[in-house]
Amino acid sequence: MxxxxxxxxxxxxxxxxxxxxxxxxxxRERGLTVKLADQDxxxxxxxxxxxxxxxxxxxxxxxxxxxxxxxxxFVAEWLLDLQKTEAARFYTDxxxxxxxxxxxxxxxxxxxxxxxxxxxLAGRERSGxxxxxxxxxxxxxxxxxxxxxxxxxxxxxxLSLIELCGGNAVQVDPSGHDEAVALVSHAPHVAAAxxxxxxxxxxxxxxxxxxxxxxxxxxxxxxxxxLWTVILSGNARAVANILESVxxxxxxxxxxxxxxxxxxxxxxxxVTELLRRGNAGQSRIPxxxxxxxxxxxxxxxxxxxxxxxxARLFQVAKDAGVNIEDVRLxxxxxxxxxxxxxxxxxxxxxxxxxxxxxxxxxxP
Amino acid sequence: MxxxxxxxxxxxxxxxxxxxxxxxxxxRERGLTVKLADQDxxxxxxxxxxxxxxxxxxxxxxxxxxxxxxxxxFVAEWLLDLQKTEAARFYTDxxxxxxxxxxxxxxxxxxxxxxxxxxxLAGRERSGxxxxxxxxxxxxxxxxxxxxxxxxxxxxxxLSLIELCGGNAVQVDPSGHDEAVALVSHAPHVAAAxxxxxxxxxxxxxxxxxxxxxxxxxxxxxxxxxLWTVILSGNARAVANILESVxxxxxxxxxxxxxxxxxxxxxxxxVTELLRRGNAGQSRIPxxxxxxxxxxxxxxxxxxxxxxxxARLFQVAKDAGVNIEDVRLxxxxxxxxxxxxxxxxxxxxxxxxxxxxxxxxxxP
Numbered sequence: 001m002x003x004x005x006x007x008x009x010x011x012x013x014x015x016x017x018x019x020x021x022x023x024x025x026x027x028r029e030r031g032l033t034v035k036l037a038d039q040d041x042x043x044x045x046x047x048x049x050x051x052x053x054x055x056x057x058x059x060x061x062x063x064x065x066x067x068x069x070x071x072x073x074f075v076a077e078w079l080l081d082l083q084k085t086e087a088a089r090f091y092t093d094x095x096x097x098x099x100x101x102x103x104x105x106x107x108x109x110x111x112x113x114x115x116x117x118x119x120x121l122a123g124r125e126r127s128g129x130x131x132x133x134x135x136x137x138x139x140x141x142x143x144x145x146x147x148x149x150x151x152x153x154x155x156x157x158x159l160s161l162i163e164l165c166g167g168n169a170v171q172v173d174p175s176g177h178d179e180a181v182a183l184v185s186h187a188p189h190v191a192a193a194x195x196x197x198x199x200x201x202x203x204x205x206x207x208x209x210x211x212x213x214x215x216x217x218x219x220x221x222x223x224x225x226x227l228w229t230v231i232l233s234g235n236a237r238a239v240a241n242i243l244e245s246v247x248x249x250x251x252x253x254x255x256x257x258x259x260x261x262x263x264x265x266x267x268x269x270x271v272t273e274l275l276r277r278g279n280a281g282q283s284r285i286p287x288x289x290x291x292x293x294x295x296x297x298x299x300x301x302x303x304x305x306x307x308x309x310x311a312r313l314f315q316v317a318k319d320a321g322v323n324i325e326d327v328r329l330x331x332x333x334x335x336x337x338x339x340x341x342x343x344x345x346x347x348x349x350x351x352x353x354x355x356x357x358x359x360x361x362x363x364p
Numbered sequence: 365m366x367x368x369x370x371x372x373x374x375x376x377x378x379x380x381x382x383x384x385x386x387x388x389x390x391x392r393e394r395g396l397t398v399k400l401a402d403q404d405x406x407x408x409x410x411x412x413x414x415x416x417x418x419x420x421x422x423x424x425x426x427x428x429x430x431x432x433x434x435x436x437x438f439v440a441e442w443l444l445d446l447q448k449t450e451a452a453r454f455y456t457d458x459x460x461x462x463x464x465x466x467x468x469x470x471x472x473x474x475x476x477x478x479x480x481x482x483x484x485l486a487g488r489e490r491s492g493x494x495x496x497x498x499x500x501x502x503x504x505x506x507x508x509x510x511x512x513x514x515x516x517x518x519x520x521x522x523l524s525l526i527e528l529c530g531g532n533a534v535q536v537d538p539s540g541h542d543e544a545v546a547l548v549s550h551a552p553h554v555a556a557a558x559x560x561x562x563x564x565x566x567x568x569x570x571x572x573x574x575x576x577x578x579x580x581x582x583x584x585x586x587x588x589x590x591l592w593t594v595i596l597s598g599n600a601r602a603v604a605n606i607l608e609s610v611x612x613x614x615x616x617x618x619x620x621x622x623x624x625x626x627x628x629x630x631x632x633x634x635v636t637e638l639l640r641r642g643n644a645g646q647s648r649i650p651x652x653x654x655x656x657x658x659x660x661x662x663x664x665x666x667x668x669x670x671x672x673x674x675a676r677l678f679q680v681a682k683d684a685g686v687n688i689e690d691v692r693l694x695x696x697x698x699x700x701x702x703x704x705x706x707x708x709x710x711x712x713x714x715x716x717x718x719x720x721x722x723x724x725x726x727x728p
Binding site for chain 1: 485486487497499502504505507534536540541543544545547548549551552553554555556557558559560561562563564566567569570571572573574575577578579580581582583584585586587589590592593596597600601603604605606607608609610611612613614615617618619621622624632635636638639640641642643644645646647648649650664666674675676677678679681682688691692726
């Protein structure tokens with residue numbers, strides 16, 4: 001990792017939820033002074049006990065940077081209050097939408113030279129300070145939106161924050177940001193919920209036929225409904241635009257399928273077309289290390305459900321000089337066996353397969 | 365694994381695609397005689413070279429069981445032809461829908477005493493004989509639908525097939541099957557495609573903000589559009605019913621979000637309600653080993669992108685006597701580091717975390 005920029009040494013985190021507490025943990029690891037504030041005194045205590053920083057006492061002296069980690073609709077008010085008391089030299093936030101808090105800050109008459117809005121793309125299914133992790137932002141995109149009046153020092157302070165947290169700084173304009181996260185996060189979340197909702201009243205027999213596909217599609221639907229309601233309402237128009245398109249595509253696919261069932265016609269071509277567009281879109285999602293999806297070769301191997309089984313397997317890979325880029329265990333419901341998909345560089349696939357076979361592994 | 369039932373010793377597989385070839389591979393591993401047939405001579409050659417069996421010569425003698433592994437709309441014709449030549453004592457198929465081929469078989473006057481329809485729930489993103497695996501069915505549900513006229517010996521033959529392939533036999537009626545797979549496989553596939561389709565024309569900046577959530581939601585959208593068109597058109601009405609509901613929920617969510625953006629009203633409650641139903645549905649999907657989702661504890665640890673890193677990690681777990689139930693690598697785009705989520709029994713979590721820390725691992 002690169003050397004941290006020394007432009008900030010002390011930070012105030014306002015709001016000790018998942019993101020705020022994780023920021024505190026990451027900065028404490030890098031030796032910064034971190035002050036913590038939250039309207040919920042219990043949340044501050046938990047964050048302090050986790051080692052994310054010390055409780056902030058208003059008026060105890062100006063910090064370099066204040067990180068406002070509260071829901072989007074409260075960012076501007078906090079910014080104004082903190083600026084009035086000169087709590088920090090510079091200010092940022094971590095809210096999941098950007099146009100709304102920036103517009104409100106301008107409207108309230110906040111100082112826009114010392115404020116640079118930000119958003120780390122790093123959520124989890126769990127929330128609250130107890131779910132925080134120092135590495136939450138490691139290698140994740142962290143959007144920042146410097147406004148036309150932002151001072152270069154303010155931008156530098158936010159870039160230091162992102163670097164110290166291990167994030168990957170991505171400059172975007174506020175409305176571009178909001179449209180992007182609607183597309184790659186907010187709308188997919190609602191779609192996953194809508195698919196999962198159909199399972200709520202399904203029979204056990206139907207659910208017993210579930211495979212890995214439906215598990216993947218619906219995993220994010222396990223997120224906190226109240227938290228996601230706040231996120232979605234802060235980006236309502238952009239999410240609505242996408243959901244309308246998705247709903248229209250699905251309604252059209254349904255109509256095409258109905259036509260097939262009565263007349264065996266050519267309407268099904270519209271379904272194929274949607275599936276092809278899905279192929280095209282899916283292939284554009286960047287993979288590991290931020291680049292386009294790498295074409296790893298996948299070596300499959302059967303693993304038993306016993307202690308040490310995976311240790312043996314990775315030891316064989318290590319001894320063969322093969323680095324495993326990714327591993328995915330396919331569960332085998334009902335049996336103490338599963339298939340592990342090991343992603344490796346294409347040229348290493350045969351080496352690994354041979355090494356595993358030589359050590360008695362079953363490589364189909 | 366339990367002892368295989370000896371009720372079948374020879375099998376004819378008609379259609380050497382992914383499923384048919386995988387059946388051949390699984391049965392050859394268990395020592396059965398396997399004959400292979402396909403209209404595409406090249407596909408049969410590939411399957412034979414993979415060790416899935418030998419090419420079938422019509423008229424060379426009756427096998428115990430014929431497995432018809434062709435698209436749904438061709439199952440009944442094949443069944444009739446095979447029965448006319450007495451190619452097998454019993455018959456089954458592996459098509460992804462069941463009502464259509466059964467109705468067609470009755471209509472064509474097939475012998476329904478020797479035929480028991482089946483469907484292994486075991487697809488992959490890839491297709492064709494080269495993607496086949498002997499373990500494709502291991503621990504996966506395998507639905508079978510004995511009709512009212514099915515002979516007990518025919519049912520026993522199909523149960524033997526499922527057991528020999530390592531599948532988990534689930535008896536369902538044909539229409540119940542079709543509704544179930546529409547719910548847990550076909551409709552989620554189309555929904556994933558519709559979400560992924562929105563990404564096809566997105567900017568690189570937007571895609572650069574992608575996280576693990578959208579990757580999971582859209583993964584199945586990478587499947588073969590032509591193959592999935594055939595699957596969907598064979599279960600058109602059941603899939604259409606679900607897609608209409610999903611589309612209606614998404615359209616309603618979009619309308620609620622639009623209302624929020626103009627009037628800041630209470631319409632957002634409808635979105636929360638959908639997210640709650642999503643929670644409820646998602647939690648009902650069975651997890652590993654076929655039971656309800658187990659509450660494993662997750663231990664997170666940072667891993668470097670170097671050969672042997674995971675081997676060391678699993679060795680520490682093994683030495684601590686901890687079995688890792690599941691592992692998930694969270695990619696860290698742009699950095700040579702990632703977080704591994706290790707699922708373990710709740711009582712083993714602290715043991716593992718301590719052991720990893722004692723060996724110098726970073727456990728946040």
